[in-house]
Amino acid sequence: MKTIIQRTCFLFTVLMLPVLVVAQRVHTGKVTDDSGEILIGATIGVKSTENFTTTNEKGFYTLTLKVGDTLVCSYVGYKTAEVVYRQASNLTIRLESNVKELDDAIVIGYGSKIRQEVTGSISEIKMDKITETQVADSFESMLQGKVAGMNIQLNSGEPGSTPTIIIRGLAAVSRGDASSVSEPLYVIDGVPIISRSSDEFNITSTNVLADLNPSDIDDVVVLKDASAAAIYGSRAANGVILITTKKGKRGKPQISFNARTGINFVPQLLDVAGGVKEREQVSRLYQLYAPYGVSMPAMYTDITNPFYNNSSDWQGYLYNTSVTQDYSGSIRGAGDFGQYSISMGHMDNKGILFNTGFKRYSTMASTSFNALKNKVVINNTLAVSRTNQSRNVGALSTGFSSLLPLPDAPVVKGAEVFKPGKDSNVNDRIRFSSDATLNVIKDLVYKVSLSLEYTRSMHDSLGVSRRTLRASNTSGNLESRNLLFQNTVTYSPKFGDGHSLSFLLGQSAEKIETKLTEVSSVSAAPTLSETVKWPTGNSIGSSNYTASSILSYFSRLDYAYQQKYMIGGSLRADGSSKFGQANRWGIFPSVSVGWNFAKEGVFEGMDWLVNGKIRASHGISGTTWSNDYLALGIMDGGKLDQYNSLLMISYGGIAGFSPSWYDGFKNENLTWVKSQMSNIGMDVSLFRNKVEFVFDAYEKLTKGLLLTTSLPTTSGYNEVYRNAANVLNRGLEFTVNTNMSSRKQFNWNTGLNFALNRNRVVALPDGNADIIKTSTSGQDFGSVVRTGAPLNGFFFYQSQGIYQTEDQIPVNPKTGARLVGLQSKKLAVGDRNFKDQNGDYIIDVRDRIFAGDPNPKWTGGWTNDFTYKNFGLNVISTFVAGRKIVNTALLDRLKYGKGFAGTKSMPNFDNYSIWEKSGDMAKYPTLNPWNDASQIVSYDSEYIEDGSYFKIKTATLSYNLKPKMLSRIGVGRARVYCTLDNLVTFQKYSGPDAELITIDGFDDSKGYPMRRMMLFGVSLGL
Amino acid sequence: MRNKIFITCLTSLMFVSQGCKDWLDELPINTVTEDQAWKSGSDAEGAVAKAFAIFRRALAGLTKADTPSTTRNGAWGDYYFWGDMRSGDWITPNNDGDWQAGFENRLISRTELEPMTNWRLFYRAIEQCNLVLENVPNITEGFTAERKAQLLAEAHFMRAMAHFYAARIWGDIPINLTARNVQPLGREPLADVMRMVVAEADEAIAVLPWLYDGTRKKSTSRGTKGAALALKAHALMWLKDYQGASDAIKQIIDEGKFSLAPIEGFRDMFDKGETNEMVFQMFYDASIGEFSDYYGHIMTYYLTNPYTDRGNLSLAVPRSRILQIYPDYARDQSDKRVAEFFQSIDFSVGENELRPILADPIANGERLIMFAKFRKAKDRTYNLMDGPVPIFRYAELLLLKAEADARLSNLNESLANLNLVRARAGIPLFEKADQPLLIEEILEERRRELIGEFQRVYDLVRLGRLHEFNSSVSEKDEKDGAGFFPVSDEAFANNPNMTQTYYWQFNQ
Amino acid sequence: MKRSIIAILFAGVVFICGCNDDYFTDGGLPDEKASVLNVSTLDYLDSQKGQFDTLATLIKLCGLEAEVNKPGNTFLAPQNYSIHNYFKLLFPEDNWPPLTALTAEQKEEIAGIIRNYIIPDKQVERSGLSPAYSYETTRGGTKARFNLIREDYLENVNMGAAYLVFGLNVGAGNVEQYRSVIVVTSGLRSTNGIIHVLDSNTHIFGFN
Incomplete structure (x- = not known):
């Protein structure tokens, strides 16, 4: 597959190299801006021919011209100039600086709009400079800290893992263990793509968007408020991310190549007590708490046993530095015929943990042809990519006891750390989209587009137990197809003096199908074959299919008068197959208004105010959920249990259906989740665009979130689904961009953005009754969904220290019975002293208080870009403030059950104040492993910490080589750079990295820390 | 030229929008919706089989898949913990x-024991039967009328069995006889539950055949006339209607379909379930994928190498x-x-070899004798446990009838019936025709015959004599309901009418 | 140009050493001399009150101090919990008498059991053993056997730790029937011989 792509591209480049016809006289000239400053790299050439070149570092160009040729010269940020060549010897072309730089269009849904006339809250990020000097599994991590109100957090250091993206606050209520995230909609070149697979269908946990090569992306536009996103109505409530890929530009074909290698360093790891320290800690716990007759395992008592004579640092052995490589090349060009762009990329990111890594092979070809004298433009895009995430068979633990010898110790020579077998996760994606734009009559454009996206994930795992020689291999194949057919008619006449109208009418039909086939076999005899062999052992296969389709009609009307007063509105109707017949359609209107006050007469004289606009918008957009057939009341045929047995599927060989106990029964009136969002904003740019200031205030009320209420156990059902919860998100967003360029070729521009967000649950079913995230039988998450409190708010038991003496345990005067502890435990000295809020002498869910909000108050980023002559220093940092989190990773390591000794590594108890005897003023209660119920619980207000952090994410030092040297070897421009990634994190959090905290505020990094990377690279442009 | 293209685009637009009406009708193909689920005879067959599958999992125990808040992700074989753990x-x-806390009846404060107090899966089996009884009557094609009646009778039988088994564990339990009943139900007295069980059993007995075609194991793992009669007899014993119980079992004996298996046939009975002695059992068969692996079957906890890959004994009967x-x-x-119920393993051999089995069943010391009534083939697969889980057995019914007749003097x-069982076991017959002595001997014979077969605690609780054999339960405790299991916290969620058994309101 | 190169190097150094390995507190290895007791076997049993005080009093009651402290012998030490279970077996209603009030034949029986825990003039050590059985005779004249059993290491078969197993013949007459127990602490070197401490979970004093 890969080699075919390489060969076709090579052939293409050979064909495409234009051959210059040398007939006329060679001529030199200079290109300068209106103040005489030379312009390096301006493209200049003879119109409607191939004869184009760029100006060198002195601003000179050489061209072969004959009298009468019209020269076309263009440069970013300047107006394109056309000059007819008479006979003057050195022709200096002066380009007028394009003051109205704001005029270049910005991509919005289904078309583009002049920046002046934009009335929604839209942020644009130019990706070119970022992707040139940074490497990442997925482009999302490169957007960190770039857009106000968009908080991106990586949850695990494992290569290829999925980051969490939340735009303008969380708007998803979840009852079960996994907390659902309100994900934005991703659109590439106008086509919505598959960005997440639902849990039921997620067989390779690779990030679905990791197969998009960041170097292919030209710019990313984030539509944040309802009016901007309304055009994507039915899935745009959580924001839309419009991705535009790089296209060819006029002039010489732009051939670029970028090669970089990075070294990943191991960061701070979990603290471990080794050797005798572990023995002391284990024997201390046994000595303090072990009941009569229970003795330590033989590995601790048999001190002369040579096998356990170790103090092994397992993390040191399993984590070590690794190498990341990334190569990408592209050929792009444009002419009168249209444009072409071919790019290829390969990334090999080895993880710092043994045997983990992420590879990506991607290629993309996009062409557009102007036919019928520019009446019809046909664009075609074909993107093929494959990602391969390698992982260990059965999660490799890094937490073995330090008494066990390391695999390279002589006593266990020849032993392997991993179970024999393989675990391969390969994801392919083929994206084909083609559209034809027909300029019917002046200002009337009809566009029809068809796109087909096909993703396939293959998970093959083989695990062989050396002892029982049992080989169990599973092979899963997930295919999903996304078919989209869109028709839009746009009529945008300009009339009178400065009136401009734009009317869009469109229809789109989309169908998403997902098919999962899983086959597994457990065979007694070792098959050692990696594919599932039928009839050996018991082989079981199951397949699952789901599909949903959306039909939409949308329209938009925008009117602008002399780019001073703007008003826009859109109306959209969407039907989805996920809902019952009765309420399948949702109506999503939006309206927006803008006023460019800087153009008013009164501001005429003030040249320091370059541009100023006030805008407001209000609109409704929607979201659905991943389960496609919820409203139809599906039955459940049962699925394989954790050992691939059919106990849940058949009885005596006969299989049948039962209700799906979790989704409850048929519920006709499930419908769209609708978000009402209103947004007021102001964009101001001053001092000839040296300072740009954007301010936004928004309020988003999400109504009818899907929520379950639990049913009595005697019904047999667990839950029934209803559109029931409303969540309110309010926030402010500030962005300040400054670019100071002084004479001596030094300029420094910064991008500072910060956003405040507060979310609150406003309505719940059953008369706003509280919803405990899991049932009350004790082992729950500690979050309660309560009206008036933030989502995922911490509802913990209020800790009042530890019971130091017997008489501190309160006794109920009426019954003489003592306070009953959590999970009805009989309280003893050393247990956690929780406050009995309602005084009923029982600690249960009614005694919980609101203890903290895991949703970050302030999020933002600060980017600094210094350029001095040929040097460039770029520092990107992100910060989160006002967030409460819990270090559950550490708490899980302190929860000891009766079989704790020797099964996992122990933290060094000296670092933590742990209670042992009465009188100890300690933070952690007794660790008694034989206690009826463990006293270390994650929903204890004692362990709440401040989750704010300031992280310098990347620092890049780059140097542009002098073109003089390069031209000898035929290279147009070259840049050498060194980037440090995940440089340093300033935090008060006790765990390794405050960024690896999930949205519900718990440390879920599963022990895979975030690596630090030092990257060296060179980027060439011919 | 231009308008030609414009017209083609407009027509394609018309063509597409016309076809959109059924574009939004997406029906699942891998599973069925509620409306499609009750169409043909095979749907009914599948639904009734599913009710038995849910009941089988109810006996094995609740896991995290059934209730997210439960602590364990694998079932342990809870039928043992309900029926034998507290027998002393x-x-x-x-x-x-945890086991020690269970032996000493400390069932609430141990987080590990919490899943055993949750009856959710019993009520799932009951709900499945309610749905069958609601929907199958209006299915007409796909099966004969006689088969339809049998399936409905099996639904009645399984609904009664689920209520009966839960009542033996928790005493007073809610009765739920209507589908989709989300009302918060209170607990009904044990006697009312048993009377409902007898009524439902009668309805099933009238229609169910004695046996189905196919192997004896497959036949006795579904609802049969024998199983319904045995259920009725047991329920009547709880109601102390000894004459009714004796008559019910008499019908089973007279039919002659069941007989006592010889001692040599014990392995077929307890390992494969193929015997004429089983009246009702849960179906397990590894060859068609219905097996428990490491979790889900009690054999994991009292068998050791060479039967399973556990190195030591977690549960055992002292020598x-x-x-x-x-x-x-x-x-x-x-x-x-x-010799059939116990074995001694040579523990001097390493845990990773196939340990030899010593000749004398009680050769090992006090705490090292392995309970081996249910074994599995000694092979390298170690797990894949598919031993049967008996509910009623002919020998046990004979002893039950013997007790009933003794009480009717x-x-x-x-x-006669007592000595049938004793003769099979090769021990001298019992001659003393003295009522109290005979009743005591029958109870002891049930203890010998049914050890580790999930009946002992129910016998003791039925007779109110658990305190004589379990030192942590006093006579007064037993009167306050200590013999029954506590109701789980989850049963109180969204259910104000739920009450806790008197004893468990104050004790841990 | 120079300044920028120095800047890069400085950033690199800060970067690399940022991840030092102070996360692992190395407690070191237990010192070998921990298993050398420099006291006689009986004095060691007296010193370990929690584990062996019942055993020590029984040895003194039966007058076997000399046997236990005989140089060059191996002593297999049952722990208190094993003896506790032994008395629970003899007196099921928990009404066993205080040790001093034991009758003569009870003492004689206990002395016989203790003699079976002594291997005279042979120091059985881990180095001399293998998974195959090696036979000895105890001070009480009954046959005993020793062997090693190996565990797995990270699912690598038989590459894990090895433990000693002590088996005693309890069969009557010429039929040999061994009951075995795992040694939980092996190779303690007293001034007069080797001590192996026996597992207390399943082993009952006197192998019953």
Whole structure:
């Protein structure tokens, strides 16, 4: 597959190299801006021919011209100039600086709009400079800290893992263990793509968007408020991310190549007590708490046993530095015929943990042809990519006891750390989209587009137990197809003096199908074959299919008068197959208004105010959920249990259906989740665009979130689904961009953005009754969904220290019975002293208080870009403030059950104040492993910490080589750079990295820390 | 030229929008919706089989898949913990704190024991039967009328069985006889539950055949006339209607479909379930994928290498107690059941080899004798446990009838059946025709025959004599309901009418 | 140009050493001399009150101090919990008498059991053993056997730790029947011989 792509591209480049016809006289000239400053790299050439070149570092160009040729010269940020060549010897072309730089269009849904006339809250990020000097599994991590109100957090250091993206606050209520995230909609070149697979269908946990090569992306536009996103109505409530890929530009074909290698360093790891320290800690716990007759395992008592004579640092052995490589090349060009762009990329990111890594092979070809004298433009895009995430068979633990010898110790020579077998996760994606734009009559454009996206994930795992020689291999194949057919008619006449109208009418039909086939076999005899062999052992296969389709009609009307007063509105109707017949359609209107006050007469004289606009918008957009057939009341045929047995599927060989106990029964009136969002904003740019200031205030009320209420156990059902919860998100967003360029070729521009967000649950079913995230039988998450409190708010038991003496345990005067502890435990000295809020002498869910909000108050980023002559220093940092989190990773390591000794590594108890005897003023209660119920619980207000952090994410030092040297070897421009990634994190959090905290505020990094990377690279442009 | 293209685009637009009406009708193809689920005879067959599958999992135990808040992700084989744990005959050789708390009836405060107090899966089986009884009557094609009646009778039988089994564990339980009943139900007295069970059993007995075609194991793992009669008899014993119970079992004996398997047939009975003695059992068969692996079957906890890959014993009957339960074996090793129910393993061999089994079943020391009534083939697969889980057995029904007849004081009838079971075991017959002595001997014979077969605690609780055999339960405790399991916290969620058993309101 | 190169190097150094390995507190290895007791076997049993005080009093009651402290012998030490279970077996209603009030034949029986825990003039050590059985005779004249059993290491078969197993013949007459127990602490070197401490979970004093 890969080699075919390489060969076709090579052939293409050979064909495409234009051959210059040398007939006329060679001529030199200079290109300068209106103040005489030379312009390096301006493209200049003879119109409607191939004869184009760029100006060198002195601003000179050489061209072969004959009298009468019209020269076309263009440069970013300047107006394109056309000059007819008479006979003057050195022709200096002066380009007028394009003051109205704001005029270049910005991509919005289904078309583009002049920046002046934009009335929604839209942020644009130019990706070119970022992707040139940074490497990442997925482009999302490169957007960190770039857009106000968009908080991106990586949850695990494992290569290829999925980051969490939340735009303008969380708007998803979840009852079960996994907390659902309100994900934005991703659109590439106008086509919505598959960005997440639902849990039921997620067989390779690779990030679905990791197969998009960041170097292919030209710019990313984030539509944040309802009016901007309304055009994507039915899935745009959580924001839309419009991705535009790089296209060819006029002039010489732009051939670029970028090669970089990075070294990943191991960061701070979990603290471990080794050797005798572990023995002391284990024997201390046994000595303090072990009941009569229970003795330590033989590995601790048999001190002369040579096998356990170790103090092994397992993390040191399993984590070590690794190498990341990334190569990408592209050929792009444009002419009168249209444009072409071919790019290829390969990334090999080895993880710092043994045997983990992420590879990506991607290629993309996009062409557009102007036919019928520019009446019809046909664009075609074909993107093929494959990602391969390698992982260990059965999660490799890094937490073995330090008494066990390391695999390279002589006593266990020849032993392997991993179970024999393989675990391969390969994801392919083929994206084909083609559209034809027909300029019917002046200002009337009809566009029809068809796109087909096909993703396939293959998970093959083989695990062989050396002892029982049992080989169990599973092979899963997930295919999903996304078919989209869109028709839009746009009529945008300009009339009178400065009136401009734009009317869009469109229809789109989309169908998403997902098919999962899983086959597994457990065979007694070792098959050692990696594919599932039928009839050996018991082989079981199951397949699952789901599909949903959306039909939409949308329209938009925008009117602008002399780019001073703007008003826009859109109306959209969407039907989805996920809902019952009765309420399948949702109506999503939006309206927006803008006023460019800087153009008013009164501001005429003030040249320091370059541009100023006030805008407001209000609109409704929607979201659905991943389960496609919820409203139809599906039955459940049962699925394989954790050992691939059919106990849940058949009885005596006969299989049948039962209700799906979790989704409850048929519920006709499930419908769209609708978000009402209103947004007021102001964009101001001053001092000839040296300072740009954007301010936004928004309020988003999400109504009818899907929520379950639990049913009595005697019904047999667990839950029934209803559109029931409303969540309110309010926030402010500030962005300040400054670019100071002084004479001596030094300029420094910064991008500072910060956003405040507060979310609150406003309505719940059953008369706003509280919803405990899991049932009350004790082992729950500690979050309660309560009206008036933030989502995922911490509802913990209020800790009042530890019971130091017997008489501190309160006794109920009426019954003489003592306070009953959590999970009805009989309280003893050393247990956690929780406050009995309602005084009923029982600690249960009614005694919980609101203890903290895991949703970050302030999020933002600060980017600094210094350029001095040929040097460039770029520092990107992100910060989160006002967030409460819990270090559950550490708490899980302190929860000891009766079989704790020797099964996992122990933290060094000296670092933590742990209670042992009465009188100890300690933070952690007794660790008694034989206690009826463990006293270390994650929903204890004692362990709440401040989750704010300031992280310098990347620092890049780059140097542009002098073109003089390069031209000898035929290279147009070259840049050498060194980037440090995940440089340093300033935090008060006790765990390794405050960024690896999930949205519900718990440390879920599963022990895979975030690596630090030092990257060296060179980027060439011919 | 231009308008030609414009017209083509407009027509394609019309064509597409016309076809959109059914574009939004997406029906699942891998599963069915509620409306499609009750169409043909095979749907009914599948739904009834599913009710039995849910009941089988209810006996094995609740896991995290059923209730996210439960602590364990694998079932343990809870039928043992309900039926045998607190009988006082068992110890935990490796000093497992949870089992020890279970033996001492400390069932609430131990987080590990919490899943056993949750009856959710019993009510799922009941709901599945309610749906069958609601929907199957209006299915017409796909099966004969006679088969349809049998399926409805099996639904009645399984609904009664689920209520009966839950009532034996928790005492007073809610009765739920209507589909999709989300009302918060209170607990009904045990006697009312048992009367409902008898009524439902009668309805099933009238229609169910004695046996189905296919192997004896497959036939006795579904609802049959014999199973319904046995259920009725047991329920009547709880209602102390001894005459009714004796008559019910008499019908089973007279039919002659069941017989006592010889001692040599014990392996087929307890390992594969193929025997004429089983009346009702849960179906397990590894060859068609219905097996428990490491979790889900009690064999994991009392078998050790060479049967499973566990290195030591978690549950065992102490040697001194075996000799006390089987006095004939202690005297002259005459009771042939000891060799069938117990084995001694040579623990001096490493955990990773196939350990040899010693000849003398009680060769090992006090805490090292393995309970081996249910075994599995000794092979390298170690797990894949598919031993049957018996609910009613012919020998057990004979002893039940013997007890009923003894209480009705027709002692000869009772002695005859008691001695059938004793003769099979190779121990001398019992002659004393004295009612109290005979009833005591029948209870002891049930203890010998049904050890580790999930009946002992129910017998003791039915007779109110658990406190005599379990030192942590006093007579007063037992009167306050200590013999029954506590109701789980989850049953109180969204259910104000739920009440806790008196004893468990104050004790841990 | 120079300045920028120095800047890069400085950033690199800060970067690399940022991840030092102070996360692992190395407690070191237990010192070998921990298993050398420099006291006689009986004095060691007296010193370990929690584990062996019942055993020590029984040895003194039966007058076997000399046997236990005989140089060059191996002593297999049952722990208190094993003896506790032994008395629970003899007196099921928990009404066993205080040790001093034991009758003569009870003492004689206990002395016989203790003699079976002594291997005279042979120091059985881990180095001399293998998974195959090696036979000895105890001070009480009954046959005993020793062997090693190996565990797995990270699912690599038989590459894990090895433990000693002590088996005693309890069969009557010429039929040999061994009951075995795992040694939980092996190779303690007293001034007069080797001590192996026996597992207390399943082993009952006197192998019953």
